Amino acid sequence: MGAAAPIVRVPVGVGFLDHLTAILIGTLMGSLGRLLLLHVDYRQYPSYPQAYVVHLAFGFVAAFLGSIAVPAIVAKEFAAASFLALAVTQFREVRKIERETLERLEKTELVPRGTAYIEGIAKTFEARNYLAMLVGLVASLGVQIGRHWEDPALAAAVGILFGLATIVMLKRSITRAVVGDIAHVRPAEISFDGPLLVVEGVQLMNIGLPESRQTYLEQGLAVAIIPKSIDAKATLGNIGQRQAIVHDAATLCGVRMDVADKEFMPLARRDLVSGVVALVIVPAEKNMEALITAVRQTPVLEDSVRKPSEAEPSKIMA
Numbered sequence: 001m002g003a004a005a006p007i008v009r010v011p012v013g014v015g016f017l018d019h020l021t022a023i024l025i026g027t028l029m030g031s032l033g034r035l036l037l038l039h040v041d042y043r044q045y046p047s048y049p050q051a052y053v054v055h056l057a058f059g060f061v062a063a064f065l066g067s068i069a070v071p072a073i074v075a076k077e078f079a080a081a082s083f084l085a086l087a088v089t090q091f092r093e094v095r096k097i098e099r100e101t102l103e104r105l106e107k108t109e110l111v112p113r114g115t116a117y118i119e120g121i122a123k124t125f126e127a128r129n130y131l132a133m134l135v136g137l138v139a140s141l142g143v144q145i146g147r148h149w150e151d152p153a154l155a156a157a158v159g160i161l162f163g164l165a166t167i168v169m170l171k172r173s174i175t176r177a178v179v180g181d182i183a184h185v186r187p188a189e190i191s192f193d194g195p196l197l198v199v200e201g202v203q204l205m206n207i208g209l210p211e212s213r214q215t216y217l218e219q220g221l222a223v224a225i226i227p228k229s230i231d232a233k234a235t236l237g238n239i240g241q242r243q244a245i246v247h248d249a250a251t252l253c254g255v256r257m258d259v260a261d262k263e264f265m266p267l268a269r270r271d272l273v274s275g276v277v278a279l280v281i282v283p284a285e286k287n288m289e290a291l292i293t294a295v296r297q298t299p300v301l302e303d304s305v306r307k308p309s310e311a312e313p314s315k316i317m318a
Contacts, residue, residue, distance in 0.1 A: 018152075019071040022143040023064070025156055029163025030063020030136030031056070036167060037128045037174075055125060058094060059132040062087065066136030070144050084133070091129045098122035110257060111250035111266055116240020120301045131170050139163030179225065179245060180296030182232035187288050188222040188278060199278035200224045204267050212263050215282060219256065221291050225268075225277040233275035234306035241304035242268040242277060245295055252294035254284025 038055055065087045072078070099122040106112050142162025146155030179185070188200050192213055197204045199222040207213045225245070227233040235241055246266045257264035266281040283291065 018147065019075065021152065021156060022071050022140045022159065023067045025143050025159040025163070026067020026070075026136040026140030027060065027064045029139035029160065029167070030066055030132045030134075031060045033135035033163070033167040033170065034059025034063065034128060034132035036171065037131060058091070058129050062091065062129040062133040063136035066133035067140040069137050070140040074144060087133065088130075091126055094129060095122040095126040098125050109247070110259070111247050111255060112243065113247045114240050114243030116238070116301050116303050117244040117247065119303060120244075120299070123302065127174075131174070135163055135166045135170070138166045176302075177300040178296060179236075179298045179300060182228055182235060182300060183277075184226040184228065185223055185292050185295045186226070187292070188224040190216055190220050190222045190280060192217075197280065199280050200271065200276055202269050202271050202276075202278040204269050204278065204280055205263075207263055209263070215256075215264070216280070219286055220280060220282045221286060221288055222278060222280040223288075223292055223295055225279065225295060227275050227277075230309050231305075231307045234308050235300060235304055236277050237270060237275060238301075238304035238306065241301055242270070244301055244304075245277075245279065245298045246281075248298040249279065249281055249291060249294045252297075253281065253287070253291050256282045256284055 035056060038052065038059075065083055069084055099118060102113070102118040102121060106118065139159045139162050141159075143155050143159030145162075146158030149155070191198050192207070193203070195206050195208055195213070197207050197213075197216060207216065225236060227236050246268050250266050255264070255266060264282045266279065268277050268279040270277045279295065281291065
């Protein structure tokens with residue numbers, strides 16, 4: 001009898017079902033990440049179910065495009081992977097759509113958000129589509145790595161684990177600072193110097209009618225926002241940041257005014273020397289604790305952040 005022929009094991013390539021598993025898990029995890037990153041409350045946009053659907057649909061598409069990148073590269077289909085570059089271009093339109101929508105809605109707000117707030121919200125939704133794409137890509141990569149153990153269930157579990165870990169890290173990394181992180185907020189007294197409304201020594205506006213002045217004294221509330229550093233002082237000096245504070249205070253606490261009642265429009269002005277910002281409002285319900293909480297929770301806008309302490313002139317002055 002002749003010698004037995006050696007057994008040759010032909011390596012099994014990654015088939016269609018294997019690619020499909022990676023794509024499905026990547027898309028699922030990316031969509032889940034977008035859902036968890038869709039921070040929605042009564043202060044923010046979107047505020048209607050139709051808007052939720054739009055953003056979740058964009059997140060699904062982003063997650064799908066991210067999840068096909070790794071299988072496409074493994075299959076040497078580099079043309080398919082190039083769709084990521086096309087997706088980046090398309091998602092830039094998301095910011096434009098959000099900006100245009102919010103600018104149209106701005107006309108219906110009693111207390112406007114301001115252009116800086118609008119731009120910040122638009123940037124946030126654009127960026128979160130990229131994050132959904134990243135989660136989909138990492139989860140798909142996890143499935144590919146998990147195939148090393150030749151167990152489809154284990155590969156799927158590794159992909160899910162990678163996706164969840166990425167979501168957790170992203171949620172922690174994109175947490176924005178709030179006003180309470182950069183400033184102290186305390187109650188302040190409302191007074192009048194003739195017809196001039198004064199808070200913390202800051203003249204805010206001229207109130208001509210005695211009845212309106214009495215309304216401020218009886219029902220109005222004021223707070224002083226004291227910056228904790230020179231950087232905070234510069235940030236709070238930004239008009240867009242102060243308008244965002246006023247808008248959130250009015251939205252969360254309510255405001256006792258209508259379209260024609262401009263003399264009861266909430267205002268925030270700063271002391272030119274100390275940088276302390278004085279805010280006055282006639283809320284729907286007089287509650288100082290609620291107003292302080294609303295001001296502290298207002299997000300610090302990215303476009304409003306200033307860091308003069310890191311510049312050479314500030315170091316010289318220090």
